[in-house]
Structures are given as structure tokens and as C-alpha cells.
Amino acid sequence: MHPLTLDRLRAVSTATLTTVLFKKGFRNTFLQNLRPLNPKGARLVGPAYTLRYIPAREDTDPLTAFEDRRHPQRVAVEECPAGHVLVMDSRNDPLAASAGNLLVTRLMKRGCAGVVTDGGFRDSPEIERLDIPAYHQRPSAPTNLIRHHAVDLQLPIACGGVAVYPGDVMVGDAEGVVCVPRDVADAVAQEAYAQTLYEDWVEARIFGGAGLFGLYPLTDPDLAREFTEWKAHNAVRYPLLDK
């Protein structure tokens, strides 16, 4: 991965990323219907480490299931590498918890970059106060074992209706989470960073009273020249821009 990729992704919005990904042919990259528990916290950026759930069954999911040190949910929490994001395929089912406060705290202490489920977390009021980005569908107090059986790690999964492969780069902001396929992560990061600079300029112009036509998209040659100049004058504010 390009050394600036993660920093660039930290500086762009999920909305900008979906546009850049759409330009590269990817239509389905935004994890649908997830919310940040701590929307004012840090940005989520990191490669995906995946955990898959299937429906629980009374024989495979007794109360003693967690005593087994090979239980994939617990292994995930202890082995997801620092800087990575634990992404859980909970089959979009928030009727029981995907994980709770103690496990998320452990991920935070281990230096993981975030945690995402398309189900729900329990102890959500505590998780809201932790210093690790977390995304889910809605709070869910019931204990995991009632509906979810952790079955394997590091396989390609579905999360929020999107394919997530181990190593894909997850990016989250207060709006939600985008999955950037690893093979295009460098190019997407570079292009999204450049796009952000352009959008900053457009935003300033619109706040200054400009209309959309010719400006957004930038089809007016005079405005295009103006943007080139602005870019030259403001380069210092965008240190991660590709030269």
C-alpha cells in the first residue's frame, strides 16, 4: 500500500469515496443502514479483519461456548491486528448482540482501528464513550448466543449488503462506512483526496454566493482557470496531494 493511502483516506468523506469508486465502476460500496455509536470521535480507517456469524443452534451454542479458547468471536478479538478493523457479518440481524462493551474495549486496548457489524452491539451506552470507532445497526442487549454462532475468520463476507474481503480498506465517518477494495485503495485515496480539494473550493464559492452551473461540475473554462489558481495558492493546506 502507498505510504500516504491511509492518511489520505482519513482526510476524505465517505460520500466522496463513493463517487470516486463509482467512477472506477464500483456501485455497491457503502454499508447500508449502519450508524456510528460515537459520531464525534475519530475517523475509522484500516484494513478489514473479518468474522462471520451464522444462526445459532442450541447444540452448538450452549452457555459454556465462550469457555472454548478457539471460539472464533474471542479469537477475533485477540487476533485482529493493531490498526485493523474487525468487520462482522451478522446477516443484518440486530435481534441479538454481535459483541459488547468488554470485547470492544479489548479491541481498543489492543490498538485495533475500529469495529463494524451489520447487527447491533450490546452495552452500547458504554461503547459510545470508548475511544474506538464503532458502527452498527441499532443497540441490541440480548446475548450473542441467542441468535449468532461465530463460525470462521478471515473469509470474504457480506456486511451491510456489501462484499468485504480481508484486507479491503474500511473507511468510516459520521455518515457511515465505505469498503474500498484493496486493489484500488491507493488510486482511490489519491483521487478522493484531490476531489476533496476541489469540493472545498466549490463549497467556499457557493458560500460566497456562486451558482452551481459551470462550477459543479466544472464545465466553465473561466471557473476552471480560477480553480487552477486557487489550487496553486492553497497547495500548502493539502500536504498529501500527489505532486
Added chain:
Amino acid sequence: MHPLTLDRLRAVSTATLTTVLFKKGFRNTFLQNLRPLNPKGARLVGPAYTLRYIPAREDTDPLTAFEDRRHPQRVAVEECPAGHVLVMDSRNDPLAASAGNLLVTRLMKRGCAGVVTDGGFRDSPEIERLDIPAYHQRPSAPTNLIRHHAVDLQLPIACGGVAVYPGDVMVGDAEGVVCVPRDVADAVAQEAYAQTLYEDWVEARIFGGAGLFGLYPLTDPDLAREFTEWKAHNAVRYPLLDK
């Protein structure tokens, strides 16, 4: 429109409006499942200016679609009159954005009174900070073109399961949005304002320890007299009341 209608609507809640509209025979006036992005901001009040989306199609919605100055979404943003509310029929579909921060900012700068979609906005964290009331179903980062084709303006539409005709008066508070049919807007505003005064008195009484019976609804003659007196003493607090 009566000169006090918009001011009166600014002073009443959407809950009160649905009651008054029900008394006039209208059962379906509350746009279902929409949320304000900035619930602590100003009230939404203004006539509807409508934009209709149908599903996008690969031939009608290329990446260059927005370069066309006749694109109805962009025309809507530039032509929705000041004081009006842009209302979008997004078929209750939040899987891609109905609009984003730059367009909503432009609406704000042009003096529009608000923006409503039954889909979702992208750049929702930025929109939350703008000084224009905005309502949607949930945040939606994916770019508009993936699912939505802006097809026409100023036709009657559906929004949140409710019929919205151009010129109907949209009223929003922290609870949601009501559509007041234009032909009854004056009468509804007057009656809702009077109803609000009554509910203020009821609320004060209940905080003072009164029970519901005879008070709400006002079937007790003694309480009715008491209310008449209270109304006379407090008229100055309700300057928009019909004499």
C-alpha cells in the same frame, strides 16, 4: 394566503397540525419515517416546490449527467423560489443520496426555507451544521446517479407516503414534517394556533396537578369558564390569535 398563516404555522407543532387536519377530514398528512438533520435549528415553514425521481438507468444516468444545465435536480436547486421548500420524491429509497452538502448549501444561500426527501442526504454531517431545515430518512453516502434519475419538477408527488402538491405548505419541527394542503392552509393555521393556546393552558394545569377528565377534552363547564378567563388574561402572549 392570509398574511399571518406562515407565522402561525411557525408557532404550532406538527402534532397539533395533524389533529386539526384530521378534524377537517385529512388522515394522511404526516410524512412517515423522516427525521430532521438539525433538530435544534429553525422551524420549517414554506410552500412546496417539488422534484421527482424515478429509478436511474445506465443510459440515462452517466457520470456526465450533471454537465447538462437542464438536469432537473440542478434546475430545482437554482430555481426553487426563496421562502419555498424543495420536496423530493425519492420513492422512500435511501440506498443512494437524494442530494448532498453543496446543493443544500446553495439552497440555503438562495433563501430557500428548507429541503425534504424521503430518501437520504449524503454529507449529512455537514448538512447538520447548516442553517436550513433539512429532513430525510437516514444518511446515504452513495452518489445520486446510482439509483435516482431526476425526471421532472413541480408535479404532484409522493413524499414519505403523503401526497404533496406544489404550493402545499410544508411545516416541520423536531418531530417531523406535515404537508398542509394549500386550500386549507389559512383555516388550519388559525385553528392550530388557537388549539396551541388551549394546549398551553392544559399543560400548565397538568403540571399544576390537574387530572385529564373534564380538562382534555374540555367537557367540564367550570374548567371551560376558567379557560375563558385565562385566555382573556393571556391574550397578549398570543399576538397572532384571530380576534
Added chain:
Amino acid sequence: MHPLTLDRLRAVSTATLTTVLFKKGFRNTFLQNLRPLNPKGARLVGPAYTLRYIPAREDTDPLTAFEDRRHPQRVAVEECPAGHVLVMDSRNDPLAASAGNLLVTRLMKRGCAGVVTDGGFRDSPEIERLDIPAYHQRPSAPTNLIRHHAVDLQLPIACGGVAVYPGDVMVGDAEGVVCVPRDVADAVAQEAYAQTLYEDWVEARIFGGAGLFGLYPLTDPDLAREFTEWKAHNAVRYPLLDK
């Protein structure tokens, strides 16, 4: 009921309660898809007083329905005992209001412990500011009579997909609401309180850098000894613990 049961329940989370209830064989105790209107307010704890709605019908639900002092919704608000929680079966339907600000204020003034519906409240911005815990699915401005007919009181009902019998103990926190069957309330409260003490210790250990294995669940004999000591030293912080 044991004299400490309600106080103990006030000190434990809904997540812990679902675990303890699952140990006793109860899988379906968390009211699904409800949210607190005032999540930073007091905890909800109290026995259930139930109200049942069926769909409204034009002949049974005229505008004058509330003038009848036997209307079950109004009777519920005036008769739900102090310390009890009014729980409404609204058939999971938030398309019209289950109740509004004036009724919830009256419940608060009468000393009720809280109010729960699996539909929606109107006047939700006002209810958010009241000093009584309230839970619903989402705000709903339309007047009750449009969809809901209050039909009877104090029967077993469904709420949020869970069976609620009059007298069952409702417990709510910022995550949601659990229904504790009355017959097991004492045992559940005691066990959940003890479980909370254990989880506090685990949380402190994890913040201190410990891993999950052997700790959670507590299968390591050394850690078990350590916990026993910690418990002895911290007993004073847990005055409701069973001796």
C-alpha cells in the same frame, strides 16, 4: 417482592439482565427496536401496567371518543399506580401516536415510573425534556384515533415482540427495555447485581491490559482467586450484594 429487587435492577444494565434471563431459560425478553426519548435521564424500573390497542375503526373512534371518561387510554393515564410503568401494545405500529406530551406529563405528575410503547409518541420533543423515562419506536405526530383503538387494560400483551404480563418488572436504560417476568424478578435482580460486580472487575482488568482468555468467562483458577480477593476488598461499593 424482595425489598432490594427494584434497587438492584436500577443498578444493572439491560444487557446483563438478558444474560441472566437466558441462563434461566428466557430467550425473548428485550423489547426490540425501541429507543429512549431521554437517554441521559433516570433509569426505568417498575412493574408493568398494561394498555392494549387494536386498529381504529371509523365507528368506534370518532373525534369525540376522548370525551368518554371510560376511554381506556385516559383511564390508564389516571389509574396506572405510582411507581408502575405504563406499557402499551401498539402492534409495533408507529404510523399514528400511542400518546402525547400531555398524557405523559400527567403520568409523571402522578408518580409513575415510566411509559413504554412499541409505536411512537407525538410531541416527542417535549417528552424528551420531561423527567420520566419514555421509550418508543420513533416520533409519530398523527393523532392516536387515526390508527389506534384503546380496548382494554391490565391484560397480558405483546410489546416490541415480547410478552408482558401485568406486574412483570420493566427495566430500561439507554440501550432499551427488558421485561423481567415477575416470578423470577427477585432471583434475576440478585444474580444480575452479582454479575455486574464481576463485569466491573473484568472491565477494569481489560482497561489494565488483560486479555479475554481465562478472564471472561472466568476459567483461570488464578484469576478466579484474584477476583475473590477483589470482591472482598470492594464489597463496600456494592451495598446491595446478597450476603
Added chain:
Amino acid sequence: MHPLTLDRLRAVSTATLTTVLFKKGFRNTFLQNLRPLNPKGARLVGPAYTLRYIPAREDTDPLTAFEDRRHPQRVAVEECPAGHVLVMDSRNDPLAASAGNLLVTRLMKRGCAGVVTDGGFRDSPEIERLDIPAYHQRPSAPTNLIRHHAVDLQLPIACGGVAVYPGDVMVGDAEGVVCVPRDVADAVAQEAYAQTLYEDWVEARIFGGAGLFGLYPLTDPDLAREFTEWKAHNAVRYPLLDK
């Protein structure tokens, strides 16, 4: 009840009934999303006998529950009067069965007029072959006790989103089921029977090549005259018509 009411209802469609009920102010009378198991069988007509389910709970719904002769589901099957329709409020939940083949067979043998649930039946292939009209949402093999607790009989209930009071007249055809409030059953039956005669005439005219205008609705005076004559000539085909 008028002696011809049930026979008239047997001769009209659910579609015609919803129109007549709408003319009397009733908007919500068609049980939504139910299907006949035996659409080519007899028509469903009879007064409602109601059974209410709430969610099952492990303590109230053990495997031995049905050994209790007071179990409301079994009492319903043994006590629903001949000629009546057993209507079950299953909270629109088909994840477990409302009843199965043996119980429906018993209802048939006891002379009941039909059985309706807004959940699902098990043994549906057998029920399809029985000579009793049955309606549900979809087949559901899981045993009742997993999700449904039969709680009481002969109370007003919700079924398919519609209020059903004991004694309301249920009418079903291959399209679905309508609930006719008992107080208007005579008038509705008479009017629907007359409306059916008119629609038969319209249908014949349209098959003969006529256009809709003036005919449906009948605003053309010449056509109105023609209909009067046709009615006089065909009276014998409509023996239940009010003289």
C-alpha cells in the same frame, strides 16, 4: 341479523364489499396479506369467534401446555359455535404455526364456517384438501409453542391489520377476507347484493364492447334507463334482492 344477510354475503365479492363499506365510511376492512389455502372451495361467511395470541415464553409455554384442557387454543377449537369463523390474532407473525391440520379438521367436523389467522398454518397441504375455508399468510411448519401463547377468547382483536370484534361478519373469497362490522352487516349485505347486480350488467356491457364513460359509474341517463329495464327483466336471477 336479517335472515337473508348471510346468503347475500355469500353471493358478493370482497371487492364489492370494500366499496360498500367505504361508502359507509369504513376504510380499513380488508385483512391484508392473507391467502386462501383452498381458493376453489366454498365461500367463507360467518360471525367471528376470536382467539388472541401473545408471544410465547419458556415458562408459560412448555411442551406440556396442551395437556391443560383450559388451553385457550384448544378451547377455541372445541367451543367456536357451528356456523362461526375462528379468527386468530397471531400478530402478523408466520414464523410458527397458528394451528395445524388436526385442529382445522376438528373445526370442520364441528360445523364451523371457516378459520382465519394472520400468521400461518402447519400441515398446509392437508388443510388445502379439507372442506372448510381457511386463510393465512403463508405455510409455517414450526410448532405453535415456539412463538405463540394463546391467551384469551372472544375479545376484540387485530387480524391482518383490521379490527375484528366477536360477532363481526367475516366474508372471504378467492381474493381474501373482509370484516363486516356486525352493526352494519344487514345494510352492507343488501347494498352489496344490489351493487353486484349492477356490476354484472356492466360486465356484460363491457364484454359486449361498451366503453366505461357514462356506464361505470352510471352517469348517462340513457344507460341508466337501459339498466332499469335490464334489472326488471333479470330480477328472477337475483332472488335475494330487496323488493
Added chain:
Amino acid sequence: MHPLTLDRLRAVSTATLTTVLFKKGFRNTFLQNLRPLNPKGARLVGPAYTLRYIPAREDTDPLTAFEDRRHPQRVAVEECPAGHVLVMDSRNDPLAASAGNLLVTRLMKRGCAGVVTDGGFRDSPEIERLDIPAYHQRPSAPTNLIRHHAVDLQLPIACGGVAVYPGDVMVGDAEGVVCVPRDVADAVAQEAYAQTLYEDWVEARIFGGAGLFGLYPLTDPDLAREFTEWKAHNAVRYPLLDK
């Protein structure tokens, strides 16, 4: 339009059409969740004539609405050209009828090629017996006016989640309905017809015991040669094939 296009479309399945359309870049062409009322009847093929519904409102949709000869629903039924398909945007809402037996009979008598709604038909048992292809979501007895207001004709609409423009070619079989954009209809018909010939050959081979590899898709050169020969020998069975 090419003179063979409609005949070719009559000879191909909706499944084949979605594949050919996907090859041309169209991903969203199958109207989701619709069913044929008369699956064993004729194939649906014809250009779309569109009708749009928005939610009904008490003031715009009185019982007398249909007396107005300009009512768009009735105009649609009288003006949809012979050979065309009436396609209705009912906002995917089957809670009240989009149309009923009498209107569909009139369409049939006028020579229309079919009728499609993403809501539901009333009188569905009668429509099942008519000699005109009809598709809907599910039967719906309630009268149209309760939820649907016919607002305009021949505009682009959404139906079953797909964009339908007037003149697009609707094709339906026992599986459902595909919308073929008019600009690609000739090319799609030709290609789908050729693809059908290939699939017939593959099907015969598989029934004869062949495996999928090399055959489907046709990557094996020997099999490709065999197919070329088969095609030459069977040309007479495919009279619409492009020479």
C-alpha cells in the same frame, strides 16, 4: 422498430432478456416482486403506456371522483392503444387496488396487450380467467380511492423498482416482467433470440448427460464446432433468426 422485434420477444424468456440487457450494461430491468395472475396464458409483449398514482387525499379522491371523464385512470383504460401495455406506478403499494376486473376487461376488449401494476388488482379471481396478461404484487380488494390518486399519463414512471418510459417494450412470461428500453429493443430482441437457440442446444445436451464445463459458457472448441453444425441443421426451427 424492426418488424421482427415483437415476435422475437414473444419467443424468448425474461431470464434470457436480463442476461442480454446486462451485456449491454443494464442491470435493473426486471420488475421486482410481481406475479402473473394467469401464468399459463399468452405472453406479454408490447410498448408501455404509463399511468402514475400518488397517495390519495380526502379532498381529491371523493367517491364521485370517477364521474369525471378526465379521471386519468379511466382515460388510461380508454386511450391505451391496442397492442400496448398499461403500466401503473402504484408506489409498490398493494394495500388498495390499482384496478379491477371491469377495467381490465375493457383493456382486453380494446385490444391492449396487457396490464402491469406494482400494487394489486381487485377482482383478481375474475382477472385470472381473462384472456389478457396481467401482473401485480398480490390481490387487493380495497377500492382504489382509499390509497391511490391517478395523477397523470405517459410520463416516465417507476414500476417494481424499474424505470419505465412510455414506449419501452414490456415483456412478460410466467416468471415476471422485463422492461426493454425502446432504443435497444431491436438489438436486444435479435440477440436474445439467438441466445435462446444456443440455450435450447445446451439444454438438449445436458438432458443428454453432458456436463457444464466447456459447454456453458461455450469455451470448448469441439463443442463450439458441434454447436455450429447443430445450428445449421436446425435453422428451420428458428425462422426469426437474423441471417
Added chain:
Amino acid sequence: MHPLTLDRLRAVSTATLTTVLFKKGFRNTFLQNLRPLNPKGARLVGPAYTLRYIPAREDTDPLTAFEDRRHPQRVAVEECPAGHVLVMDSRNDPLAASAGNLLVTRLMKRGCAGVVTDGGFRDSPEIERLDIPAYHQRPSAPTNLIRHHAVDLQLPIACGGVAVYPGDVMVGDAEGVVCVPRDVADAVAQEAYAQTLYEDWVEARIFGGAGLFGLYPLTDPDLAREFTEWKAHNAVRYPLLDK
């Protein structure tokens, strides 16, 4: 596996199986919301061979994807052993096809016992006529690649909300499909076969006019004796009964 297990399962209904499984503690064994395409065909009985889909992505799912002989969907069709049932986890998504006629025909020719998806099949009218049991949610014409990426084989999956492990025994009838965990298959088959004998007797008695009490469940000692005798006399009709 016991040599009579598959034959016994062929002789019992899915409803009976869910009851027997519930007695053994399994609550969630019926694949929800699936329908047989050919309900009058043979019974589905056989061990599960699993295929998992995740959402498609433009880079992993080009039109040429099926040219790869390692494509898991095609490998599944060629390698699912004779007598086994291909079970597909399509994430309950019928918006594009899980498979079509040609693949299902190949499975049939290879001697597979059936095919199950919680999505939808394309070419469903052709599949209805094949001599292999097939179950899905609803017909779905769009080509697989639009939404589904076949990712791996023979892992535990979810199907219709139920956990399915390779080797679990799938049993389907006209009502739907049950997954019998392999470890209990022998015991469940034996017990369900015996239960079927009892239910046959109960059914005969009810057709003969008997009431439910004492009979179903069998709590009356006289009836129990009668059943014992009936069983002795009818043993020949139940050749698979355990001696």
C-alpha cells in the same frame, strides 16, 4: 446413519419434524419463507452440500466469470454428490437469480436429491416441470452476477434464517424445508415416524367425530389403550417402525 433414516424422513411431514426437533431442544429448524417450485413432486430428502454467496462486485463478477472452471457455483453443480441436496446461502436476497434451469437440470441428471436457495431461481417455469425438488423464495429472472458472488463450498451457512452444516439432512414437502442436524438425524427420524403413526390415528378419530381433549395430547387412559390396540393392528402399514 441408520439405514432406515432417509426412508423414514421421506414418510414424515416437516410439521412433525419441527415438533420432534423442538422436543430435543431445537427451536429454529424450518427454513423461513421458502416455497417448493413443484409442490406435487417428490419429497426432498438428502444430506446438505453447501454453497455460499456474498454480494457481487464489479471486479470479481465480470460477464466472463463463468468461463473459469473453478467458479464455485459451477463446481457445486458438478460436484454435489448424487443423493445430496445443494443448499445455497443467498443472504435471503431474491433480487437476482441463485441459479437457473440449465444448472438445476444438470443437478437432476447427476442424481442429486434436490436444490434449495433462500433467494430465487430464474427460468422458474422450466424448473417447475423438472423431476427434482426445488425450493426458493420467489422467481427471479436477473442473472446471478448482478448481485451474487459464489465464494466457497461445504462451509456451514445460513439458509432461510437457519444454520445448515454440510451433512445435515434436508427434508422438504409441499409446506417447506426443515434442516435436521446430522447428529440427531437417526433419533429424529425414528421418533417422527412413530409420531406420524400416532397422528394418523388421531386424524382418523377426529374425522370420526372425536374431540381433542384426552386425545391430542393423549392424556386419557382409555384412549391410550385404544391407541395401543390400533397400533398393534396397523403395524403392517408402518414397516419402518422401530421394533
